[in-house]
Amino acid sequence: MASWEDNLRQIEPYVPGEQPQGKDIVKLNTNENPYPPAPEVEKIIKEFKTEDLKKYPDTTAQPLVEALSEYYGFEENEIFVGVGSDDVLAMAFMAFFNSDKPILFPEISYSFYEVWADLFRIPYTKTKLNEDFTLQKEEFFKENGGIVIANPNAPTSIAEPLEFIEDVLKYNQASVVIVDEAYVDFGGNSALSLLNKYNNLLVVQTFSKSRSMAGARIGFAIGSKKLISTLNAVKNSYNSYTMNMVSYLAGREAVLNKAYFEDRVNAIIKTRENCKKSFKELGFTMPDSKTNFLFVKHDRVPAAEIYEKLRQAGIYVRYFKKPRIDNYLRITIGTDEEMNKLLGELKKILGGK
């Protein structure tokens, strides 16, 4: 007999990193920023006129788009904002990947790409990586219905040079190419500089990492007017009002304070570079991270074991039980204090071996 359960969607969802609660926990598992947002963010929230909540927000989140327009030097109709870069990317998958040919993305990358392709029933092929986790350019020179590249890539932390991205674009004039730059502010080279030459390029960034605003849910995309208007049509067919008022007003303030942003990003980069040395001294190897995390492997002790022992000590890092990377840990760069606590604990764990 037919049942209503027959038509329920069967789907394997993405499993986000744990969000443990507790005062003494060191949370280095979801690539959050250890520093608070710009001081003006606090001010605007304190001054927010709560009565305004009775009205619908601006559908276009105009105050935020305006600030991004000035900051990055693109017109407002070349900018799209969403509820975190996940929302932006999901809409971009729906908007741009309507071919019967498979879309291409790296076999090791942000695991949501596969989840969205499944959700929207988009065919896909994963491209091979080199032994050192760098991407293989030729893998993107195949017939396709679209391309997604995270640059820097996650969880590998590696940034491909801009020439790599441009070569992919040159070969793929018949596809939309999405470059997911969630981590670019920590040392990558943004493909924003290629937008004047390629109107099939969409660059996606987020406020969740470099701008310390994961809790506000803000992501954005910059691309040609044609791509952005298509994204807006899809968004307005899904939910006209995705971004709440407080988030777009607060996000605007974060963009306006450029000095604070650069200062905090530089602090994280400095901590990261120090950590690279300390981790190597402890017997870890890793790619040269251009992100706010390290992707490390120990020469003697299995990652799963280190992960478990750190967890018991109240230090959370990310472990992916997946082929090729199941002996690696992804460790977010926290404050110097947090990293020293982590390094101290690692010494204890590895010292006993």
Add this chain to the structure above:
Amino acid sequence: MASWEDNLRQIEPYVPGEQPQGKDIVKLNTNENPYPPAPEVEKIIKEFKTEDLKKYPDTTAQPLVEALSEYYGFEENEIFVGVGSDDVLAMAFMAFFNSDKPILFPEISYSFYEVWADLFRIPYTKTKLNEDFTLQKEEFFKENGGIVIANPNAPTSIAEPLEFIEDVLKYNQASVVIVDEAYVDFGGNSALSLLNKYNNLLVVQTFSKSRSMAGARIGFAIGSKKLISTLNAVKNSYNSYTMNMVSYLAGREAVLNKAYFEDRVNAIIKTRENCKKSFKELGFTMPDSKTNFLFVKHDRVPAAEIYEKLRQAGIYVRYFKKPRIDNYLRITIGTDEEMNKLLGELKKILGGK
């Protein structure tokens, strides 16, 4: 030659009501609440610890779900929250409507149902309405892949009795039945009372109308554990973190202050009932609204003309240029002061006729 533009999604988006800015404007076009949110909402936003924004929000928006659980008397795993009821409904379409058979919804109803069906490529059939805009029960006794009914319906403002919904449920044990109760707090009977008997029923509500929080983007669904876990799987395949921190904390406070909520809803109902009389005196006819808006038609003057003249006077109401309803206006119930201003202007417009 193949072009990247070939695979862009072609779609006709929903067009939301205008959001005119300006001090003297009377905005009665998007069914917003004229009163501010509960005072505790302001307090929690003022006291919000901005530094917390650096962390991802709780994926489940637990503080809000907990409050809803206590308020409505359902378990937390029977409740799903999203970025407005549009987000909840869109996810429900993806989660529940995966049959080859058409889903059913009324020919005159919330126009987003058709937009979502198109977006997700779900086949659909629109059910006929009676001459007086009430729904025809037998229209839902056809083979289908799912059912969506707005009750009270929009823009007609009519609430069908609960027996109507139960008869539809009785006949459709093999389909998921979604009852969209965006306006139920203004006088409808909620299908929440049927949830103990029908585990294929999903009831969707919103904070945008009765709880004065359109700007915060909060909607929710209550249903069986199976429906809610399926919704969560789809949500976690789209965006793990849809609801920002400030919204779920503020939303929680709105739920906790039951007295304020009831008081404001009653004030709107009182204004509505007074308006019904005044509108009739001016020569308007209308269904017996159980919502926070009236769906009115004048016996002499065309709706399009009244709409345009009100607009020129800075009073915004909603006009749908659609078959059967193109001589109607949808007018949100504002404060008594706003409604008096509207009535005064209508007298001027109609007096000259």
